[in-house]
Amino acid sequence: MNTSVIRKESAIFTRRGVVKAGLGVGAAGLLTPIGAPWVWAKDYPSMGTYPAGVQGKSVFAAGLFPLTGPYAAMGHDEQRGFELVVEHLNNGSKVTEAVPSLKKGGGVLGKKIEAGVADTETKPNPAVQAATRFITENKAMVMTSSVSSAVAVALDELGQRKKVISMAATTASNATTGKNCERFGFRLMGDNYMLCQALAPVLAKQLGHNLKAAYLVPDYTFGTSLYNSLTAAFKKYGWTVATEQLAPLGTTDFTSYLLDIANSGADVMFNETAGADSVTSTKQAIQFGIMKKMKYVLPLFSGFAGKELGPEVLEGLYGTEPWWWGEEETFPLAKYFVADFEKKYNYKPRFPAANAYNSIIMWADAVERAGTFYPPEVIKALESGYKVDTIAGKVWFRAADHQGVYPVPVLQGKSKAEMKGPEDFFKTVELVPGEQLMEPIDQTGCHMPAVDAA
Amino acid sequence: MPSTPLLLSQAFSGFAFGTLLALMSSGLTIIFGTLGFVNFAHGAMFMLGAYAAFVVLVETHSFIAALLAGAAVLLVVSVVLERGLLRFFYARPPEDQLLVTFGLSVMLIEGVRFFFGSDSQRVSPPPWGEGIVNFWGLFYYPLYRVEAIGIAAAFLLALYLLLYHTSLGLMVRAGIEDRLMVGLLGIDVRRMFLIVFAVGAIAAGVAGVIFAPFSAVIPDMGTPFLVQAFVVVVIGGLGSFGGAVVGGLLVGELLSLTTAFDPAYSQASIYAVMTLVLVLRPRGLFGKVGRI
Numbered sequence: 001m002n003t004s005v006i007r008k009e010s011a012i013f014t015r016r017g018v019v020k021a022g023l024g025v026g027a028a029g030l031l032t033p034i035g036a037p038w039v040w041a042k043d044y045p046s047m048g049t050y051p052a053g054v055q056g057k058s059v060f061a062a063g064l065f066p067l068t069g070p071y072a073a074m075g076h077d078e079q080r081g082f083e084l085v086v087e088h089l090n091n092g093s094k095v096t097e098a099v100p101s102l103k104k105g106g107g108v109l110g111k112k113i114e115a116g117v118a119d120t121e122t123k124p125n126p127a128v129q130a131a132t133r134f135i136t137e138n139k140a141m142v143m144t145s146s147v148s149s150a151v152a153v154a155l156d157e158l159g160q161r162k163k164v165i166s167m168a169a170t171t172a173s174n175a176t177t178g179k180n181c182e183r184f185g186f187r188l189m190g191d192n193y194m195l196c197q198a199l200a201p202v203l204a205k206q207l208g209h210n211l212k213a214a215y216l217v218p219d220y221t222f223g224t225s226l227y228n229s230l231t232a233a234f235k236k237y238g239w240t241v242a243t244e245q246l247a248p249l250g251t252t253d254f255t256s257y258l259l260d261i262a263n264s265g266a267d268v269m270f271n272e273t274a275g276a277d278s279v280t281s282t283k284q285a286i287q288f289g290i291m292k293k294m295k296y297v298l299p300l301f302s303g304f305a306g307k308e309l310g311p312e313v314l315e316g317l318y319g320t321e322p323w324w325w326g327e328e329e330t331f332p333l334a335k336y337f338v339a340d341f342e343k344k345y346n347y348k349p350r351f352p353a354a355n356a357y358n359s360i361i362m363w364a365d366a367v368e369r370a371g372t373f374y375p376p377e378v379i380k381a382l383e384s385g386y387k388v389d390t391i392a393g394k395v396w397f398r399a400a401d402h403q404g405v406y407p408v409p410v411l412q413g414k415s416k417a418e419m420k421g422p423e424d425f426f427k428t429v430e431l432v433p434g435e436q437l438m439e440p441i442d443q444t445g446c447h448m449p450a451v452d453a454a
Numbered sequence: 455m456p457s458t459p460l461l462l463s464q465a466f467s468g469f470a471f472g473t474l475l476a477l478m479s480s481g482l483t484i485i486f487g488t489l490g491f492v493n494f495a496h497g498a499m500f501m502l503g504a505y506a507a508f509v510v511l512v513e514t515h516s517f518i519a520a521l522l523a524g525a526a527v528l529l530v531v532s533v534v535l536e537r538g539l540l541r542f543f544y545a546r547p548p549e550d551q552l553l554v555t556f557g558l559s560v561m562l563i564e565g566v567r568f569f570f571g572s573d574s575q576r577v578s579p580p581p582w583g584e585g586i587v588n589f590w591g592l593f594y595y596p597l598y599r600v601e602a603i604g605i606a607a608a609f610l611l612a613l614y615l616l617l618y619h620t621s622l623g624l625m626v627r628a629g630i631e632d633r634l635m636v637g638l639l640g641i642d643v644r645r646m647f648l649i650v651f652a653v654g655a656i657a658a659g660v661a662g663v664i665f666a667p668f669s670a671v672i673p674d675m676g677t678p679f680l681v682q683a684f685v686v687v688v689i690g691g692l693g694s695f696g697g698a699v700v701g702g703l704l705v706g707e708l709l710s711l712t713t714a715f716d717p718a719y720s721q722a723s724i725y726a727v728m729t730l731v732l733v734l735r736p737r738g739l740f741g742k743v744g745r746i
Contacts, residue, residue, distance in 0.1 A: 067572075068563075068673075068674050069674055070670070070672070070674070072567075072572035072672065072673070072674065073571065073572035073573035073574070073672070075572070076571070076572050219717070219718070246717065247717060248717055248718065248720075248721075250678065251717075252668070252669055252678060253467060253471060253668070253709075253710070253713075255463065255464065255467040255710070256460065256463075256464050256467070256710070256713045256714050256717075257717075259460060259463055259593070260460065263459075263460075276574050276669075276670035276672045276674075276675075277670070279574040279669075279670035280668070280669040280670045283578075283667070283668065283669065283670075284596075284668065284669075287579065287586075287596035287598065287599070288586070288594075288596060289586050304573040304574070307573055308573055308574040308575075308576065308670070309576075310576055
């Protein structure tokens, strides 16, 4: 890319902008700080939606969520977390007041955040189409997305190509910050590797060593990545694979997979499915008597697993979530977040909401610290290892692969009698700090592309 | 090569799923045959049946009540929709009819989402459906699924008796062959349309009730079924009740048996067979030439 030409063009552009802004101020007869961002803009060439996306009074943030299909419940939760963070950044809140860079409120760098949301249908193609529209028409400066790693990977790639920062919210596949890592893509929540590293010691202690495990695996990047992470994490404890059953996303009849698992001689079944698929497969596993035959583990509890399956099914089951609202007992900011969310939406936020909320907080903080929306500077601020106080404690990104250093709660389903409220489905067995869980960087497969790489 | 017990149980599974699909598709096919349009809201009606079951089960814990409620809700919904909306579209071009039922489908799904949310509702099998049946030591199967075949088959039988052993059925079948002529003979076509639409919708709703304990009950749950029911109707022949039953069982078996070999091909297999049928016998297995 010939940057010097771009620099020249943008200088002209910026001079015009300054004149225009100056006229605006003159006409109003007031000296307002409207012109201030132009001072910053002057220093940077145009890139992606910059500076087009920061010329108005607001900047656009795009949310790409699965609002229909098997992950719709989590998608709506994610959308609500996204809307709440925009509200908090614009109007202030107890959470944003605790972050030094966001204390003053009124949006980010004095610009209100305008939010747009589209349905991904849980598929990469519609997601990329909607995101492209937000980028070209609305000049989106940031996007957050997902509850499907296939979508997250596609949008991070789009972000790299279009030079727009992609803060993928809910994606567990290791590939998102592994072999598919992008300079413009950041993933805050713990990935499959981290979830499994947190789960394995607890489960091995509770269930024992040298067990045979059967796996029900969703047949796409998330499922295979979770399978690899589980088998790797449990190998240490002598666990072996009895059978691996790959089922397509959106399967309605799990009979053949469940029968193979029932006949595999396994001691433990890992059900890796998520969302509605997790409900369907668990219901069918109960009907086939699998839960009586072997130990049943939902390594990654779905966002609404508690409500959808009920304590009768979940009691005693172990698993993890990328974030659980019970963390409010540990982190003061989580308490504020849960309270504000519940006030607005009448239920406790689940991890998709927390992920979208926190990812945008990380972006906003980085923009404030960089003092500009210019993507390479924001990326530098995100990569700096600066620890931000959030609803999941102090968290930061690892520069090498853009994986968040994020705590993982290992949970166990409560019995009906143990529940202190209608949504108190899990007790936290252990809240494992992110630092202890990170995959060694040379194992991630991430070759971080340069800012200007396509 | 999968083991014999697995193949047997998959064949049985295909039969169970096939009877449900047959029930759903027979509703779709008689509506198409009589009213002349494709009901894109049929999947949403399947879903409404499942939600009716959920609400009634929470209140009464009676599965029989849930089945009746599923039928009753769809009766009311279909009468309101036919009288209030769809009848104005009988004379309109096919693309308008397609759009109105498609739009209706979206509204029903999003309406349910508005009131119940996107998360799955809990519907368990009835107490008399808990347990496992052992088939001669060859394979075993959840009791409820065995019973579900019986329930779906009973409704299919009722539908058959209605269509082939009542004067109403005679009119409906005559209407499928030649709508204009039936009208000219002085039969109240309007009333017949209403009844057929209601019967078709109830078939979808009942299928939804029966299916609810198998699966997650979410607003989108009918969508994959609608697509499969279309395939059934095309394979069986448009407007043919027998075609819907045979096609339903065929598609059920195809989906289940291919899964035993390779799940990745299970969806593709039904489209492959549909294509084959369209090439070799465009009117479908039981369709008649010249029928709409």
